[in-house]
Amino acid sequence: MFHQWVKRPYRKLMLVALVAGLFSAGCGQQYVMLDPAGPVGKSELHLMILASIAMAIVIAIVFVLFFYALIRFRDKPGNTAPYRPEWDGHKWLEIVWWVLPAVLLTVIAIPMVKTTYALDRIPKAKDPVVIDVTSLTWKWLFQYPGQHVATVNYAVIPAGEPVLFELTANSPMNAFWVPQLGGMEYTMPNRVLPLWLEASKPGTYWGRSAQFSGIGFEKMMFNVKAVSPAAFQAWAQNTHATASPMTMQDYKQLLKFNTVGNATYGGYPQDTFPTVASGFTLTGSGMYTIEHNKNGIKYLPMTMSTNR
Amino acid sequence: MPSFVSYLIHTLFPPSVRLPDILLIDVGLVFGIIGIVVFLTKTGRWGSLWRDWLTTVDHKKIAVMYLIAALLMLFRGGVDALMIRAQLAAPGAHFMPASQYDEVFTTHGTIMIFFMAMPFIFALFNAVVPLMIGARDVAFPRLNAMSYWLFAMGAALFNVSFIIGGSPNAGWTAYPPYTGLAYNPGPGENYYFLALLIAGLGTTMTGINFLVTTIRMRAPGMTLMKMPMFVWSTMVTSALILFAFPPLTVALAMSLFDRLFGSSFFTLAHGGMPMMYVNLFWLFGHPEVYILVIPLFGVFSEVVATYSRKALFGYPLMVVSILAIMFLSYGTWVHHFFTMGAGPGVNAFFGLSTMLIAIPTGVKIFNWIFTMWGGRIQMTTAMLYQLAFIPTFVIGGATGVLLAVVPADYQFHNSYFLIAHFHNVIIGGTVFGLLSALYYWWPKMFGMKLNERQGRWAFWLFFIGFWVTFTPQYFLGLKGMTRRIYTYPAGFGWHQLNVISTVGALIMGAAFVVLVYNIVWSLRFGERDLTGDPWDGRTLEWALPSPVPEYNFARIPVVHERDAWWAMKQRGQSLAGSLRAEDVHDVEMPKNTPIPFLIGVSFFVMGFGMTFKWWPIAIIGFIGVILCLLFSGFDYDDHHHLKADVIRNTEASLGRLQG
């Protein structure tokens, strides 16, 4: 069985060809995780590659030992390999395989912890564009508190600078994910979670919900259009001036359990995004109030007295 | 009256479930049940069914019942899997409606984990643990039967949802608030919570039972460090069950109360927090992963030693690593939701603890390889599964480490990369292990070998099918396909990979057919095992005849070495004619009882009543439970004496009595 597999190398070649074929099926750009378009996605990809190399070393060592043992010690007539039925331990060998994986994992662990902390801090720059994202059943609502515009099922962001997404849900849980820009974060009712992403250059990047939320879930796709900062400002001002604002009536329509197309609004009613929420912020954890003003966004931690 | 009937029909069979396939299965089930009833009546087997199976407390028979249930559930879960793969084979497909797809992936996951893998593992515990430790039964035989019937009735309740009222549809994790009445008004999630509560009760009892069995029931001389590895893994798994199931019970009960009694644990209007459910669920869920795989680590340790004809390498460190895994498994649950905003400190901690758990697991892999090293490897079907397991599990474990890297998990989470990873470890670890154990211990359970040639066919189909199914799913993940999506548009490059994956699933389906054929064929024509020791085994169960007599051991042996039976054979202690007639005494055996079966039925009735909020029915079930408990409380007639003469006759007929 196995030894036949090894003895006939052309079969192995077929396996390699199969894997290569899988890679080449469709163009490489479709591997969105491997084709990041911003710094967040890039640093995540770096870690994936680093961990893959370390794991490839483990796999290689195990495979070599495994196949050698398998071929050498098969029970067949005339096998001259030593037979040692009572050999049940070897101190140094066993120490080696406690230490070896530990070393390899340390190599992964240190940059992992560093990146985990680094990605939790939005890079210091001028005040970032803030987008309040609400997942609804089954659609995405994007509100721009600084620009006073709102969109449904698509978002426009300035390229080349970090953008802060504040995520919540008025629906079951969903996960906000734009693979080429970076990893996902959940949207949860009564909580606001932050996520920063950046597109290095203009382009359209698709995103979708990654957490199942009902029968319309597979339609929860959206596009993120990254444009130059100037074009973004122009778009926002133009939309605010020309598009009709969202009324409370419109918002209630969005709360219905259905799917809708794209929509654009030149404003939106207050109280459609939580101003009091629990959750972790980029500055700490706990209950807090969110204050938007011209200078950007402020998280004000709540004291026990205001809590009650 | 007619309005009542139409109400009944509408509640039990809402429009969403009146699909042609379900109707077909309904009809098939009715005919199937009629067929079974006719068969039992015609052959006059009702009495034997009741005496030998429904009321039995014999661990070996309970093992058989667990095994049958597990194989049936493997079939159901496998059909669900094929339906999922059929739906995903083409972009924009409508093989079935979205509502049904949601039910199918939910039942696939729930059944495979709770109603296939768990009972299969318990079948192994029941079949061999008492034999391995030299005991006549488990610590609490009646509780054992009750565990089985609670599991079986939980499984029945869960499967009834398919034909009556609609299946659960919120995924096997059932996160609120989607399971709340606001988003999920049907009875499906009630079924889920109640079925898992009932089955979970049985599982907890099994955990208690086997922990006490392995602690208190071992033969004299079998110290902890002389226990076979499978017994160690049983002990550790039982301890894990003890600590893991209570949080699940609490989480399920709170979700159920929200739905049935209007409490506010996870509903949003009154301050409920869905995150609390997620934490409690995974506080159970991560140890559960190890509950699913540690028993199979035990199986592999037995199988590799037997078929390499060599002692297990590094036994003490195998024990240390299994204990390390047990402790660490309680400290990793947050890695199932790094992307729920726990903050970098918490995420980094749980990422590190998850990586840490890879070390003892890696140690076990090396020890298995070095058990083969210097041995003589026999390529039996059971060993083939072991040999497939090592590379498969290493790759699955490696992708697991990738997922533990927190920032990378922000990308991988809920993508098909994750799906591929956990199938890679659960199939590559658990299912390969279960099938290995099936071929290894089948002669001990049933008295005949499974045909090796057919077994090889099943193995190669399963192994190849597995890789063809799940390799493309890694790449689908890298292409951004997320789990639980009903369908996808063309243009993402997901189509071809999905087609390959579906082909692989079909190959695995073919493997299942061959496996069933193998079992049925072998039951009729399989090579009988007359020696009781067909594999030249190492542990005590192989000292007994196959199948094992009711009392297991005519006399309890004394153990001096780790591989007790191997050592006895080395010293020339023979199988046949070793027992002297005067060494055989009367043996106290547990007596059959209908109470475990009846208490299971009562729980089923209660669960069914609660699912539809039909309180009279629920109360009838509850009264049934109380009556069963009362009866068993006053029942002191729980054992009988098996006469020494009966044992002597049995042993003599097996050629094991001296003279």
Added chain:
Amino acid sequence: MSMPLAEEHEVQHLPVEFADEKESIKITGFWMFLVTDVLIFGSLFSTYAVYRGAVAQGPSANQLFQMGPVMLETLLLLTSSFTIGLGIYAMRKGNVKALMGWMLVTILLGAGFVGTEIHDFVSFAAIGATWHTSAFLSAFDILVGTHGAHVTFGIFWAVTLLFQLKKRGITAQTARKVFTYSLYWHFLDIVWIFIYTFVYLNGKIV
């Protein structure tokens, strides 16, 4: 050569409930059950700790709790733990009458506890503080209610044991059953001390 064989019977000198090997194994099993129950209550306590502030529009702990009935409940339950202890002492001396007497006292004290607790819950419901009102009250009700249900079950259990003792006297089996019941009862007492401290006292102070 034959296999080495174990002795069939071993003689041990232990308290009556441990004397029989089979019954003593059942006591080990009951300890394992208590482990699962500890974890059930652990999960409920942690839920309560998280939900304590989630009062929504309902009353807070401070506004709701009345310490008078709680003190009474504590007194009743702690005393009952002492009386069942005296019962076990009588059992080991072989005095079945004293054992049954102390168990009866335990049952009555337990009934007093449950009665007071039900009265408490009914008075909460009267002011609209049901578990529908807030997540805090849901967590409170399920924690204290699970404990109350355990005590109620214990009372019925003790009643069935009284009948068995009356019929059979103190045997290896009845002694084991009474002993496991006493373990259960002490366990509920310990859980109550935690409820008293972390739920009631803490709720009143903070």
